[in-house]
Structures are given as structure tokens and as C-alpha cells.
Amino acid sequence: MNLNIFVQHFINALSLGSLYGLVAVGYTMVYGILRLINFAHGDIFMLGAYFVYFATIVYKLPWAVGVVIAIIGTTICGLLVDRIAYKPLREAPRISALISAIGVSFFIENFAVVVFTGMPRPVVQPPILMQPIVLPGDVRLIPLGILVPIVAFVLVGCLLWLLYRTKPGLAMRAISFDIETTRMMGVSVNRIIALAFGLGSALAAVAGILWALRYPRVEPFMGMTPGIKAFIAAVFGGIGSVPGAMIGGLILGFVEIMSVAFFPTLSGYKDAFAFCLLILILLFRPTGLLGERLEDKI
Amino acid sequence: MRKFLTALMLVLMLCTVASADEDVIKVGIFNCLTGQNAFGGQLELEGTMLAHTLNPTILGKKVELVIVDNKSDKVEAANAVTRLIENDKVNAIIGTYGSSLAMAGGEVAEKAGVPVIGTSCTNPLVTQDKKYYFRVCFIDPFQGAGAATYAFRNLGFKKAATLVDMANDYSVGLGKFFRDSFKKMGGEIVASLFYQSGDTDFTAQLTALIDAKPDIVFLPAYFAEGAIVLKQAKELGATFRFIGADAMDNPEIVTLGGDAVEGFMHTTFAYDPSMPEMNETAKAFTAEWNKIHPDKAPNVNCALGYDAYILLKDAIERAGSAEPQKIRDALETTKDLPTVTGMTTINATHDAEKDMGIVEIRGGKKTFVGIVVPEI
Numbered sequence: 001m002n003l004n005i006f007v008q009h010f011i012n013a014l015s016l017g018s019l020y021g022l023v024a025v026g027y028t029m030v031y032g033i034l035r036l037i038n039f040a041h042g043d044i045f046m047l048g049a050y051f052v053y054f055a056t057i058v059y060k061l062p063w064a065v066g067v068v069i070a071i072i073g074t075t076i077c078g079l080l081v082d083r084i085a086y087k088p089l090r091e092a093p094r095i096s097a098l099i100s101a102i103g104v105s106f107f108i109e110n111f112a113v114v115v116f117t118g119m120p121r122p123v124v125q126p127p128i129l130m131q132p133i134v135l136p137g138d139v140r141l142i143p144l145g146i147l148v149p150i151v152a153f154v155l156v157g158c159l160l161w162l163l164y165r166t167k168p169g170l171a172m173r174a175i176s177f178d179i180e181t182t183r184m185m186g187v188s189v190n191r192i193i194a195l196a197f198g199l200g201s202a203l204a205a206v207a208g209i210l211w212a213l214r215y216p217r218v219e220p221f222m223g224m225t226p227g228i229k230a231f232i233a234a235v236f237g238g239i240g241s242v243p244g245a246m247i248g249g250l251i252l253g254f255v256e257i258m259s260v261a262f263f264p265t266l267s268g269y270k271d272a273f274a275f276c277l278l279i280l281i282l283l284f285r286p287t288g289l290l291g292e293r294l295e296d297k298i
Numbered sequence: 299m300r301k302f303l304t305a306l307m308l309v310l311m312l313c314t315v316a317s318a319d320e321d322v323i324k325v326g327i328f329n330c331l332t333g334q335n336a337f338g339g340q341l342e343l344e345g346t347m348l349a350h351t352l353n354p355t356i357l358g359k360k361v362e363l364v365i366v367d368n369k370s371d372k373v374e375a376a377n378a379v380t381r382l383i384e385n386d387k388v389n390a391i392i393g394t395y396g397s398s399l400a401m402a403g404g405e406v407a408e409k410a411g412v413p414v415i416g417t418s419c420t421n422p423l424v425t426q427d428k429k430y431y432f433r434v435c436f437i438d439p440f441q442g443a444g445a446a447t448y449a450f451r452n453l454g455f456k457k458a459a460t461l462v463d464m465a466n467d468y469s470v471g472l473g474k475f476f477r478d479s480f481k482k483m484g485g486e487i488v489a490s491l492f493y494q495s496g497d498t499d500f501t502a503q504l505t506a507l508i509d510a511k512p513d514i515v516f517l518p519a520y521f522a523e524g525a526i527v528l529k530q531a532k533e534l535g536a537t538f539r540f541i542g543a544d545a546m547d548n549p550e551i552v553t554l555g556g557d558a559v560e561g562f563m564h565t566t567f568a569y570d571p572s573m574p575e576m577n578e579t580a581k582a583f584t585a586e587w588n589k590i591h592p593d594k595a596p597n598v599n600c601a602l603g604y605d606a607y608i609l610l611k612d613a614i615e616r617a618g619s620a621e622p623q624k625i626r627d628a629l630e631t632t633k634d635l636p637t638v639t640g641m642t643t644i645n646a647t648h649d650a651e652k653d654m655g656i657v658e659i660r661g662g663k664k665t666f667v668g669i670v671v672p673e674i
Contacts, residue, residue, distance in 0.1 A: 005505060005506075005508070012501035013502075122556070132534075169514065217522060217525070227518055258501055267493065268504070
């Protein structure tokens with residue numbers, strides 16, 4: 001492998017890793033606040049991609065309009081999921097909410113199969129984002145590959161600002177410690193949780209849109225693999241930690257791409273490489289890279 | 299009382315069957331006429347029925363088709379074959395689209411000793427260790443050899459690579475046969491890369507392929523993944539060509555892949571209504587089909603349904619009898635039989651060895667570019 005090829009691999013890894021990171025951020029945020037692993041996150045992500053497909057291909061709306069519609073539509077779907085499937089279980093044991101999340105995931109996937117059929121659909125790729133820029137040494141970079149990390153880092157920045165510099169953010173962090181006490185302090189807990197879900201869904205929508213642009217194929221089960229990968233990335237980085245999820249996503253992307261780059265004959269086992277690394281990290285740091293050590297209250 | 303009545307009815311039924319006309323050859327058809335595979339099963343049935351209309355008698359005896367729907371369901375497939383053998387006492391059976399359905403039905407026919415001719419069940423397991431199952435189509439791995447032969451002999455490429463879905467038996471089998479065949483002819487395999495079903499990012503594998511500098515890459519993928527691979531290859535500036543197999547044969551590939559699929563080739567059966575040089579059987583078939591179905595063009599499934607009947611007719615004529623055992627023996631010795639999808643020879647594993655077609659996407663349309671005789 002010469003330097004040019006290595007640089008190409010590096011660029012590919014950055015693009016893939018920041019996509020994983022973006023999905024993982026939504027996962028980790030909901031977990032951080034509610035201690036709920038929202039397994040439906042990958043399916044909300046899929047809905048975001050379908051909104052773009054319908055807006056741009058079926059109704060032929062301009063691209064920017066499609067993106068706005070997709071983010072709003074997906075956020076509404078996320079809020080509905082919270083209202084229908086999670087809110088009634090707020091007082092129930094955590095495991096019930098987890099099972100409910102798995103149920104929601106199956107429901108959305110199969111609902112999508114019935115409504116949209118299983119046939120994969122194409123996505124409009126704005127040419128300005130796709131025209132490769134040829135760098136010296138025939139390394140190719142598509143503008144989308146730069147856009148994805150930029151969007152990811154900007155969104156993570158905004159999220160951190162919201163969590164640590166605003167009142168609703170303060171309320172969210174308070175809820176993550178103790179829901180009851182927060183309620184006694186006069187915070188409208190359900191509204192704040194809904195806000196967290198709305199934000200998580202909007203993040204899923206952005207990730208879904210960028211994913212569909214990068215891999216232009218929309219289908220009902222497209223959220224499954226990214227969902228699992230993002231969950232791993234979130235655990236990698238320390239679930240509950242927003243910067244951790246981004247770092248976890250990047251590491252996962254780099255491990256996957258570089259394992260193929262250095263061991264092409266083992267390319268079918270790239271997921272195995274990623275999982276081995278996950279096990280190693282968890283053995284030595286059970287709460288992930290940036291996870292805080294949580295003591296169980298007795 | 300009820301038991302007695304049932305028994306009486308059974309006896310009566312058996313009598314009617316036993317007294318059936320000796321001068322009729324009964325051919326059972328089990329295919330998926332409803333359910334998820336109905337699209338393919340219907341076309342094959344129409345092909346078989348056309349062959350029957352054109353050849354209503356064999357050895358001077360009238361041929362009667364008994365059609366049973368297997369509903370694209372494994373249990374129904376076994377039931378359908380049981381019904382054909384026990385109720386209708388058929389001499390031979392034709393079917394089906396879908397390898398898993400063929401396997402379910404094949405077990406029943408094997409025990410009863412009735413020969414079956416598969417139409418488009420291409421998984422190697424269908425005829426493996428079976429004495430009575432044959433098929434008119436080639437098997438999956440054969441296509442790998444076909445693609446290798448075309449790449450090496452017709453296109454003159456000397457360096458090839460494979461990109462295989464390691465979680466899919468079909469893909470793994472084809473990839474292995476491609477490499478074996480390509481090396482045997484004297485070509486070089488410069489890289490052999492893998493992915494897993496469900497992957498969407500192939501940039502790592504493609505960059506590694508670009509590094510290995512092959513002339514052609516064999517991609518035995520399903521069309522949804524294949525289209526994305528082709529798209530990313532174009533973005534990365536790959537200059538090598540791609541060749542795939544029949545799982546890439548779907549019009550959606552152009553919708554998904556856009557201009558990135560231009561120049562992509564895949565193997566298929568050697569029949570297409572648009573092909574320039576048709577053999578006599580194919581010409582006759584196309585003309586007759588167009589007479590009966592002026593509104594739709596025939597496809598490969600129609601042709602295979604037709605060919606299954608022709609194969610059976612040939613075997614019965616050579617056997618000089620419609621006894622299941624004799625038909626079986628004759629089927630085993632089928633050699634160079636002219637059929638719509640090329641010259642058909644039944645090999646030791648009961649699979650058809652025949653020419654293979656190559657299709658290329660040109661101007662967003664499937665174009666038949668040539669016929670190749672795979673070198674295994």
C-alpha cells in the first residue's frame with residue numbers, strides 16, 4: 001500500500017466514522033437523560049431517509065425543502081413514539097421500557113415494509129455534493145465526505161451548548177440524576193423528556209439524510225445495521241457521553257476501514273475486528289472511553 | 299358410520315384412479331402460482347403450457363397436464379407433490395421456481411420414485427444425492443465459471459479480482475468457481491475481497507481493489523448492494539470493469555445506480571427476445587409465444603418452463619415408454635438436446651450444462667452481448 005492509497009483509506013474512514021458518530025450521538029443523548037436504550041433510534045433514522053425520498057423523488061420538491069420537511073416529520077414521529085410507547089412506562093421498571101423500545105423498532109420496520117414495500121428506492125444526490133475532487137496522487141474526495149464530519153461536529157457542539165449552557169439543558173441533566181426530585185423543583189418533566197426525544201429524532205433525521213446521500217438506497221431495514229453500529233459506538237465512547245459517542249463512532253469507522261486496508265484477505269471479518277476492540281475496551285474500561293463511573297445507589 | 303363412509307369413498311377413489319385411461323401420459327406441474335414467487339412461477343407455467351399446446355401427444359399418447367399450486371410455501375410444495383403422485387398418479391413432474399420449494403417437493407418424489415424436472419431452481423442442493431430430480435437450468439457455481447470464461451477469452455482480461463458477500467452461500471460459491479476457472483485458463487487473481495450482507499460502505503474494499511489493479515472484478519452480489527458498489531466505485535475513480543451474475547438481473551439496478559452501472563455486465567441464461575442470433579428452437583418459441591401473448595414479451599422463465607417440457611418429451615421418446623423409472627433413466631442420458639436456452643446436456647449431478655448468455659448495460663438498457671461456453 002502506498003501513501004496515496006493510505007490517504008484514500010483515511011478519507012473513507014473519516015467519512016464513515018463521522019456518520020456512525022452522528023447516529024450514536026442521538027442514541028447516547030436519550031440514554032444519558034432517561035437511562036433508556038432507544039432501540040427504535042435506527043428506525044427513526046430510516047424514517048428520516050424515507051421523508052427525503054418522498055419529498056425529493058415522489059413530490060419533486062427542491063432538495064433543501066426536502067431536508068427541512070424530513071427533519072420536522074421525523075421529529076414529530078419521534079415525539080409520537082415517546083408519547084405512545086414510552087411515556088406510559090415512565091414509572092415502570094427500566095426493563096419494560098427497553099422491551100417497549102424493541103417493540104417499537106419491530107413495529108416501525110414492518111409498518112415501513114407494508115407501506116413502502118421492501119423494494120429499495122433511489123435517492124437524489126445533489127451533483128454539487130457528489131462531484132469528486134481529485135487531490136494530488138489521484139486521491140478522491142467527494143464534497144459530501146467533508147460535509148458529514150463538519151455537520152457532525154457542529155451538531156455535537158450545539159448539543160453540548162444546549163446541555164451545559166441553557167435552562168432546558170440543566171433540566172435534562174437534572175432528570176438524568178433523579179426524575180422525582182427534578183419534578184419537585186417545578187420542572188415540567190414530561191415536556192423536557194419530550195424535548196430530548198425531539199432532539200434525538202432530529203439528530204436521527206440528519207444522520208438518516210446524510211446516510212441516504214452517501215449510500216443512495218432507502219429501504220425499510222436500512223436502520224438496522226447503522227443502529228447497531230451506532231449503539232456500539234456509543235458504548236465505546238461511554239454511553240451517555242455526547243463527545244464520547246462521536247469519538248466512539250470515529251474509532252469504529254477507522255477500525256472497520258483500516259482492517260480492510262491492512263488485511264484485505266480478512267475483509268469479511270471487519271465487524272469482528274470492531275467487536276474484538278469493543279470487548280477489549282470494555283474489559284479495561286467497563287464504562288467506555290469517556291464514561292463516568294456510576295455507583296449504584298443502594 | 300362416518301369412518302365407514304370415508305373408507306368407502308377412499309376405495310371408490312382408488313378404483314377410479316386405477317381404471318384411468320392407459321393411453322394418457324400424465325404430467326404433473328407444481329409451481330408457485332400464488333404467493334411471493336408467483337411472478338416467476340406463472341411465467342414458467344405459461345411456458346410449459348405453450349410447449350404442451352404445440353406438442354399435445356408423445357409416442358402417440360395424449361398428454362394431460364395436472365397443475366398444482368405450491369403457494370410459494372415449502373409445506374405446500376411437499377403436499378402438492380404428494381397429491382400429484384398419490385392422487386393423480388402422474389408419470390413425471392415439472393417444477394419449480396425457487397430452490398427451497400424444489401427441495402421440499404424433491405424429498406417426496408424421491409421416495410415415490412417419480413422423476414421431476416426443475417425449471418429455475420439453481421441451488422446445487424436441489425439435485426444433490428437425488429436419483430429422481432433433474433433440472434433444465436444450470437446451477438449457481440456454473441455462472442462463476444461462465445463469467446470467468448467471458449472475461450478471459452472474450453474480453454482478453456488477464457488480471458481479475460472478486461468481491462464476494464461472505465454471508466451468502468450463492469455469492470461465496472460463485473466467487474470460488476470464478477477464481478478456480480480463471481486461474482485454470484491461465485489468468486491471475488490479484489485480490490479476493492469480502493463484505494457482509496447489509497453492508498453499505500464498500501469504500502475500503504474498493505480502495506484495496508484499486509490498489510491491486512485488476513482488469514475486471516467479479517461481483518456476485520444482489521442488485522441492491524451491487525448498485526451501491528458500482529456507485530462508490532465510480533466515486534473513487536475505479537477504472538476496472540465489473541461483471542456479475544443473475545442476481546444482478548433486475549431493472550431497478552439502473553434506477554439505483556444511475557450512470558454508474560453503465561458498462562456493467564452479468565451472466566444470464568442464453569435467451570432474450572432481443573438477442574441477435576437465435577437458434578431455431580428459440581425462434582419458433584418466440585414466434586409462437588407472441589401469437590398467444592401479443593401483449594407481453596417472453597423472458598427466461600417462460601423459456602425454462604418450455605424447455606422442461608421439451609426435455610421430458612425427448613426422454614419419453616427415447617425411453618419408448620412413459621414409465622417413471624424408464625423416463626428417469628432416459629433423462630440421465632440427455633445429450634445436446636436443442637432447447638430455447640441453448641443446447642442442453644444433463645451431467646452426472648443431473649444439472650443442465652448449456653451455453654450462457656452475457657448481458658451488458660448500455661445506455662441504461664440491458665443489451666444481449668454474447669454467448670459463452672463456460673470452462674470449468
